[in-house]
Structures are given as structure tokens and as C-alpha cells.
Amino acid sequence: MEIAHGIHAIPAHTGPLSSPFVPQVYLAVGGEGVLIDSGYGDEQSASAIIDYVNCFPGLRLSYIVITHAHPDHINGSARLREITGAKIVMHSAEQSNITADKEVGEGDIISLNGIDLEVVHTPGHSPGHICLYMRKDRVMFSGDHVIGLGTTAIHPPLGDMAQYIDSLRKLLTYDIELIFPGHGTPIRKPSRKLEELINHRLEREAQIIDRLHQGKATIKELAFEIYPELTGFLYEVAKGQVYAHLIKLENEGKVCSQIRGNIIRYELVPQRERHA
Ligand SMILES: [Zn+2]
The missing domain is CATH 1.10.10.10 (Winged helix-like DNA-binding domain superfamily/Winged helix DNA-binding domain)
Incomplete structure (x- = not known):
């Protein structure tokens, strides 16, 4: 489903999480394609994503950018890389048994053919969690840092509450019109949502x-x-x-x-x- 110009949401319905909590995989389409997160690792999930990408004849999938290495976000990436040859991109502080082809850090820009994704390091939910900012569209992909319904889980020792709250405050400094979360539907009043989440934790x-x-x-x-x-x-x-x-x-x-x-x-x- 196209949810903004050139941005598509592909919900993963195969895993243990039921609607409205299913993980969302996003596809950004420019001259090439970029996936943001990859859903579950089973064959059905991967083929649903591949089928979606194939709706764009000749579109080359270049990157799979992982917001963080939890199973519902990263597990599909190995299979998708094998099928498409896309490179897996992840923050250097994130740990997974799926190896990244390219490691990124704060401020890096993943740029290709009409799509620019700025890496915003938002530790808290996990140490190398990243959000991805499309500056000219004022869109933020938020992974599990900000989710569509309720609040994200912080599990020590990899989850860190102080960092999480700081990372919420950090997003308030960005000019954002829409947040596309890792679970749930788009968030249309980002600063209100961010303030609510901070206040809720406090x-x-x-x-x-x-x-x-x-x-x-x-x-x-x-x-x-x-x-x-x-x-x-x-x-x-x-x-x-x-x-x-x-x-x-x-x-x-x-x-x-x-x-x-x-x-x-x-x-x-x-x-x-x-x-x-
Ligand atoms: Zn997570």
C-alpha cells in the first residue's frame, strides 16, 4: 500500500504478533528501491515482500536498512539479500548473527537515486537502534523507538531507559510531519506523540x-x-x-x-x- 509519495508499507502477517501490532516493512521507491526493515525470516514473509517489489518492473532493490536487530525486524533480511543481492545496512552498535554489508552511524546519509535516508541514532530500545529521516519529505521511520500504539518495551541490559528518553527528546529537534513506525499506522502529530511518550515515562x-x-x-x-x-x-x-x-x-x-x-x-x- 502506498502511504506517501514513493513510500509503501508492507505489513507482515505471518508471525506471532496480531494486527495492529504486526511489524511494518517499508519500501521507498526512487530510481532504485530501499527496504526499511525486513519482517520475519520465514519463506512466506519473504515472498510477500518480493511479490510487492516485483510490482515495480525493473526496480532494483539496493539496500535493506535495519532499524534494529530484533527478530521481527531483521530476520527476513538474510533471505531477501540472497534473493535480491541487496546490501544489509545496520548501525555499528547493533549486534546480530546476521552480518551487515555496511555499517552506519549518526548523521550518515544512505543516498541513492532520489532517496536520501539520514541515520538518526536512537539508542534505548536497543543499543544500535536507528531512525531514518527523509529530510525533504519531513518523514521519519521510527522502528520500535516510537510505535503506532502504546509504548515500546525497554528490556535491560540491552534496553536502556535513560537513553530511550534522551532519544525521544532528540526526535523532538527534527522537523517531522509524519512518523512511519515499525508497528502500527502512521503517526500524524509527531511532536505531540513524542511529548506524550516522554511524559508517560516520567x-x-x-x-x-x-x-x-x-x-x-x-x-x-x-x-x-x-x-x-x-x-x-x-x-x-x-x-x-x-x-x-x-x-x-x-x-x-x-x-x-x-x-x-x-x-x-x-x-x-x-x-x-x-x-x-
Ligand atoms: Zn524491537
Whole structure:
């Protein structure tokens, strides 16, 4: 489906995630084609993408740019590279058993035949996560840094809450009309969305501090207090988010931890004892 001039979204329907959370693969079409992310690694996913690309007779697929190396974004790339000869492009800090043909960093421009993608390093969801900016169209491909529905998961140790919040603030400095996220539909009011996400994290942080004040001390207790509605897998994700916040607070000197048995217990550092 063409979602903006020369930009197509190819949703991946084959994996475990159901609509509206399926990963979105984007195809930018100029004189050559560039894929942004690659979906799952199964044959059906790859052929759906190839079939889509083949709707443009003679279009050469030159690059597959990976926003980050999570399975629903990178796993399709090896098969697609084999079929098309496209080069896999990834940030140098991202780790995967699929090797990149070209490593990029902050500010690099992936340029070919009418398409310019600026690399914006946005660590947080993963260390080498990148967003891709098309300056003249004011479009940002955001991978999992900003998703269409809800908020992204930050899983320590590779996920980092402080970096994630900084990376959200970083996107606010770009002139963006539309965000094309790695999951969900396009985001039409980017700065409002970014501000909401930042505020949401800061509110969670304030809630954690508040519960620590009340004597809650473990990740389990805090997650149960803050996300009482969640169960199962989502509760596990929520515990990861709480842990990510606690690491941030500990690095800022606001919280300290002690391991007792195999349980980590947290408490607030009294204001007067904080450094800096
Ligand atoms: Zn991800």
C-alpha cells in the first residue's frame, strides 16, 4: 500500500504478533528501491515482500536498512539479500548473527537515486537502534523507538531507559510531519506523540518513586502496584520496564539496591546523601 509519495508499507502477517501490532516493512521507491526493515525470516514473509517489489518492473532493490536487530525486524533480511543481492545496512552498535554489508552511524546519509535516508541514532530500545529521516519529505521511520500504539518495551541490559528518553527528546529537534513506525499506522502529530511518550515515562518514574516511599522494594511488588491490570506475558514486560526505570534511577543516585538471596531490593537514597 502506498502511504506517501514513493513510500509503501508492507505489513507482515505471518508471525506471532496480531494486527495492529504486526511489524511494518517499508519500501521507498526512487530510481532504485530501499527496504526499511525486513519482517520475519520465514519463506512466506519473504515472498510477500518480493511479490510487492516485483510490482515495480525493473526496480532494483539496493539496500535493506535495519532499524534494529530484533527478530521481527531483521530476520527476513538474510533471505531477501540472497534473493535480491541487496546490501544489509545496520548501525555499528547493533549486534546480530546476521552480518551487515555496511555499517552506519549518526548523521550518515544512505543516498541513492532520489532517496536520501539520514541515520538518526536512537539508542534505548536497543543499543544500535536507528531512525531514518527523509529530510525533504519531513518523514521519519521510527522502528520500535516510537510505535503506532502504546509504548515500546525497554528490556535491560540491552534496553536502556535513560537513553530511550534522551532519544525521544532528540526526535523532538527534527522537523517531522509524519512518523512511519515499525508497528502500527502512521503517526500524524509527531511532536505531540513524542511529548506524550516522554511524559508517560516520567509519570511512571514518579509512580515508582512514590511506591518506594511507601516501602515497596522489589521489582515484583512495584510492577504489581503500578500495573495491577496486567497478567501473563504483559506483566513480565511490565516488570522489565520497572527494572529499566530502577537502573536509570540508581545511575542517577536517587535509588540504591541490595541483593538479598536472589531478590534485588530497592530503596530511595535520602535527598541529602545524593551526589550531584
Ligand atoms: Zn524491537
